[in-house]
Amino acid sequence: MPGEKTIRISLGLYTAVVIAFFIYLPIAVIYVYSFNDIPFFIPEWRGFTLKWFIQGFSRKDVISSLINSLYVASLTTSISMALAIPSAFYVVRGRGKIKDAYMLYLIIPFIIPWIIIGISLYIFYWFAGIQKSLHTAILAHITYTIPLIITLVAPRLYSMNPDLENASMDLGATPIQTFRYVVFPQLYPAIVSAAIVAFVWSFDNFIISYYTLGAESTWPVWVFSVREIGRIFPVVMAVSSVIVTVSMIIITIIVRKGYVEIV
Amino acid sequence: MFRGEDRKRFMTLISNLPTATYVFLLFYIPLGILILISFTVPSKFRVIWEFTLENHIRVFTDPRFYTPILNTFLIVTAATLALIAIGFPIAYYLARVRPDLGLKIIFFLIIPVEVNYLIRIYAWRVILGENGLINSFLISLGLIDKPLTILFYSWVSVVIVLIHEWLPYVVIPFYVNLVGIPRDLYEAAMDLGANKLQVFRSITLPLVKPAILTVMFIVFIPSLGEFAIPALVGGQSGVMIGVLIDRYLTDFRLAMGAALSFFLLIVTLILSLIMIKIFGYESLYQR
Amino acid sequence: MSRDVVLRISGVSKRFGGIWALKNVNLDVYRGELLVLLGPSGSGKSTLLRIIAGLEVATEGSIYMEGEDITNLPPYKRDTSMVFQHLALFPHMTVYENVAYGLKIRGLPRDEIDRRVDEALELVRIRELGDRRVTKLSGGQQQRVAIARSLVLKPKVLLLDEPLGALDLKLRKELHIELKRLHEEVGNTWIFVTHDQEEALTLADRIGVMNQGRLIQVGDKWDVYEYPKTRFVAEFIGETNLFEVVVEEVLGDRAHGSWNGVRLAFRDGGFRRGEKIFLSVRPENLHISSSPPSGGDVNSLYGEVEVEVFRGSYVIYHIRLLNGELIHVTVLSKDANYDPGDKVYVYWTVDKAVALRE
Numbered sequence A: 001m002p003g004e005k006t007i008r009i010s011l012g013l014y015t016a017v018v019i020a021f022f023i024y025l026p027i028a029v030i031y032v033y034s035f036n037d038i039p040f041f042i043p044e045w046r047g048f049t050l051k052w053f054i055q056g057f058s059r060k061d062v063i064s065s066l067i068n069s070l071y072v073a074s075l076t077t078s079i080s081m082a083l084a085i086p087s088a089f090y091v092v093r094g095r096g097k098i099k100d101a102y103m104l105y106l107i108i109p110f111i112i113p114w115i116i117i118g119i120s121l122y123i124f125y126w127f128a129g130i131q132k133s134l135h136t137a138i139l140a141h142i143t144y145t146i147p148l149i150i151t152l153v154a155p156r157l158y159s160m161n162p163d164l165e166n167a168s169m170d171l172g173a174t175p176i177q178t179f180r181y182v183v184f185p186q187l188y189p190a191i192v193s194a195a196i197v198a199f200v201w202s203f204d205n206f207i208i209s210y211y212t213l214g215a216e217s218t219w220p221v222w223v224f225s226v227r228e229i230g231r232i233f234p235v236v237m238a239v240s241s242v243i244v245t246v247s248m249i250i251i252t253i254i255v256r257k258g259y260v261e262i263v
Numbered sequence B: 001m002f003r004g005e006d007r008k009r010f011m012t013l014i015s016n017l018p019t020a021t022y023v024f025l026l027f028y029i030p031l032g033i034l035i036l037i038s039f040t041v042p043s044k045f046r047v048i049w050e051f052t053l054e055n056h057i058r059v060f061t062d063p064r065f066y067t068p069i070l071n072t073f074l075i076v077t078a079a080t081l082a083l084i085a086i087g088f089p090i091a092y093y094l095a096r097v098r099p100d101l102g103l104k105i106i107f108f109l110i111i112p113v114e115v116n117y118l119i120r121i122y123a124w125r126v127i128l129g130e131n132g133l134i135n136s137f138l139i140s141l142g143l144i145d146k147p148l149t150i151l152f153y154s155w156v157s158v159v160i161v162l163i164h165e166w167l168p169y170v171v172i173p174f175y176v177n178l179v180g181i182p183r184d185l186y187e188a189a190m191d192l193g194a195n196k197l198q199v200f201r202s203i204t205l206p207l208v209k210p211a212i213l214t215v216m217f218i219v220f221i222p223s224l225g226e227f228a229i230p231a232l233v234g235g236q237s238g239v240m241i242g243v244l245i246d247r248y249l250t251d252f253r254l255a256m257g258a259a260l261s262f263f264l265l266i267v268t269l270i271l272s273l274i275m276i277k278i279f280g281y282e283s284l285y286q287r
Numbered sequence C: 001m002s003r004d005v006v007l008r009i010s011g012v013s014k015r016f017g018g019i020w021a022l023k024n025v026n027l028d029v030y031r032g033e034l035l036v037l038l039g040p041s042g043s044g045k046s047t048l049l050r051i052i053a054g055l056e057v058a059t060e061g062s063i064y065m066e067g068e069d070i071t072n073l074p075p076y077k078r079d080t081s082m083v084f085q086h087l088a089l090f091p092h093m094t095v096y097e098n099v100a101y102g103l104k105i106r107g108l109p110r111d112e113i114d115r116r117v118d119e120a121l122e123l124v125r126i127r128e129l130g131d132r133r134v135t136k137l138s139g140g141q142q143q144r145v146a147i148a149r150s151l152v153l154k155p156k157v158l159l160l161d162e163p164l165g166a167l168d169l170k171l172r173k174e175l176h177i178e179l180k181r182l183h184e185e186v187g188n189t190w191i192f193v194t195h196d197q198e199e200a201l202t203l204a205d206r207i208g209v210m211n212q213g214r215l216i217q218v219g220d221k222w223d224v225y226e227y228p229k230t231r232f233v234a235e236f237i238g239e240t241n242l243f244e245v246v247v248e249e250v251l252g253d254r255a256h257g258s259w260n261g262v263r264l265a266f267r268d269g270g271f272r273r274g275e276k277i278f279l280s281v282r283p284e285n286l287h288i289s290s291s292p293p294s295g296g297d298v299n300s301l302y303g304e305v306e307v308e309v310f311r312g313s314y315v316i317y318h319i320r321l322l323n324g325e326l327i328h329v330t331v332l333s334k335d336a337n338y339d340p341g342d343k344v345y346v347y348w349t350v351d352k353a354v355a356l357r358e
Helices: A004-035 A051-058 A060-093 A097-111 A114-128 A134-158 A162-170 A175-204 A207-212 A219-225 A230-257 B004-038 B054-061 B063-097 B102-114 B117-128 B133-140 B155-179 B183-191 B196-207 B209-224 B228-233 B241-250 B254-279 B281-286 C045-053 C095-105 C110-123 C139-151 C169-186 C197-203 C221-226 C231-236
Strands: B048-051 C005-016 C019-030 C034-038 C060-065 C080-083 C157-161 C189-194 C206-211 C214-220 C241-251 C254-259 C262-267 C276-281 C287-289 C298-310 C314-321 C326-332 C343-349 C354-356
Touching (some): A004 A051, A004 A230, A004 B102, A004 B117, A004 B155, A051 A060, A051 A230, A060 A097, A060 A134, A060 A175, A060 A219, A060 A230, A060 B004, A097 A134, A097 B004, A114 A134, A114 A207, A114 B004, A114 B241, A134 A175, A134 B004, A162 A175, A162 C080, A175 C095, A207 A219, A219 B117, A230 B102, A230 B117, B004 B254, B054 B063, B054 B254, B063 B102, B063 B155, B063 B209, B102 B155, B117 B133, B155 B209, B155 B228, B209 B254, B228 B241, C005 C045, C005 C189, C019 C060, C019 C189, C019 C214, C034 C045, C034 C197, C045 C080, C045 C189, C080 C139, C095 C110, C095 C139, C110 C139, C110 C169, C139 C169, C169 C197, C189 C197, C197 C221, C206 C231, C214 C221, C214 C231, C231 C241, C241 C262, C254 C276, C262 C298, C287 C326, C298 C326, C314 C343
Parallel strands (some): C080 C157
Antiparallel strands (some): C005 C019, C005 C060, C206 C214, C254 C262, C276 C354, C314 C326
């Protein structure tokens, strides 16, 4: 039997190699090709350039798809928060067969492959004669983000002592005041995490957006639509590296400041 | 008399009604229509309101369908097994060999998830392509003469990208499971005379079964519906159900596309049901 | 003297799913008293308290406060305030903010809030803790904050749901005295729920004994102690000896019956011949002597001291009687001159026993 030290070193090496290859290689590719002065994806370095960044952020279709993604993600998050939170309460605090059925009812969109949500709405919009647009995509996203948010908020709600709300009402606060002064401050970290997760999911979502968007694209859909156009490739890389860097900075700040629970 | 109890029930109803209605209108009704259409006679561009079971039968009997379906299952199974084989040692290393590094490395595992999913697949196209990184690398080293066709745009690439995509989601449950095994179990085993290998075989392995099962479901079920990965790197041999459905839909052959989707839906529901039976309702929330 | 009824509970029943947690409870609560609802787990006492607070709604029956029907009023419209079992202090707020909460909700001006919070903290003697986070306080301190938070609103009725359960014995006893003092000082009506009969006897003016959803007996604590109405009450509060007696004859206001071969006399409560009743005699009402008791209206038994249990200021003797039964007698330590093995007479005045039907 190989000695402990050998095991430690070889496993360590193994871990490093696997992570480097399977996880970080593509990331490295993205960063490298953002700066590589070559318009195709040939493994050749032709020189450092920033032109892809400039091109990327001056192209109308890139900018508008990014803005659209932000728009869709924002509306999806806000609307689904409003719809999800009361149901989160019911799911956690309610009892009985109706509650169990309701839980199942809400969670089905969460566990089936996303492509099915996309497809059924694709057909539905066609059937009902509804023009597809950013808003039809938002409507689609919400069916998924509602159970997503409930899943993220419910555990925190579950561990909250219900007597706190009772105490608040006993002291004279109406249910709305109770939510504002007692429940929300307690739930705040979970709500913020849920909002961030929902936002990022919506921004990044490809497959549902693909089937439910109209003339306007969101960023992932646009990326997919140009997949055969070789020359656009580095532009995509450049823009992505910016997005990634920005979001990593934001995440680091938020985690440092402790606004969000690291689930 | 409007008793307080009724008032509470009324409030609950009012606050949940919008959500319930929304989900009904925008999920269940479209799903219902999808299922309905899957039973109609196929035609292009319109729906013929005559019903038949043929579409669903064809899913199983027509090789144009069952081949990609079988393919899908094979690919996903291969990917899942590979993920377990690749991911478990990493989790073991982080949990038991270097627990001090554990959380930091996990953090590193999660960061790349930030990057848009499609972009990462694009990057893999670079790596795996005919003139891609791997091939060029191997050629320049003189190990092979011609590019490895198996690598670019085949079922192998799909498996590789699936591994990339799901690795963090596999390592973490194993890590959590391993970390959760109380130290005294190991100590008791060693005290009773087991050496390290025996401890591993008799204590560690049996106790990670929950994680194995979790992983199988975290990876397996969503991967069945994968579309983007096979579309971008799948090539000919990597055609999966998702791609097939997309073809039929963009061609406006709705009935058949719906039938294939229905198949996917049923498979997913059955697998999820099995998971619930084994784990209870909470497992649904693990994702 | 007619007492001022501040709260009237009338025919209240409560059902949860298939189970009746409360069955037809009728209770008048008098202004200024400290009423203790005493009962084992599941007796419905907490449920009743919550119904009074408005946190649950009765399935049947009504609640009146000072004549007004409050049965359907939500908790934030009632003039009651509750101290919860696990205190339910708002963890994200300081002591000051917790106590000020109710006042803030009412929209009182800042300086009045300051003044009243100050007063309340002074009352419970934790004035200096105003700025602390409640999670950083000890159990006893948290108790005081919870009480201050409720009292600052000057409620007509203060409800306390077993608030001392989580504290250790010594702390609890200290707080008993504190609570009594507070009640004197503030002067409003308190309803205190507990399963601890010692706590009940310490704190209460009146005690209401509950079991399995029913209010079995309510009255001044001395009355409930000396004259329990049922076997349950007799056994639940304090210690007692229970004799199962078959009634043999009734003469005037006296009845006679037989207990395991021994003939006992007791006060008649409308009994019939052949009826089986329970006779409850408290250990402190039993007397021991080495010579037979002379005269008087007594029941006398003979037996041998089996065990002597020393309790500090008093002693409990376990005495095995001739008919094989064991009986407990409490004697002040200074008078406890008997040893195991001694043959003694045990007797009690007939009037000191209570005859119970159930």
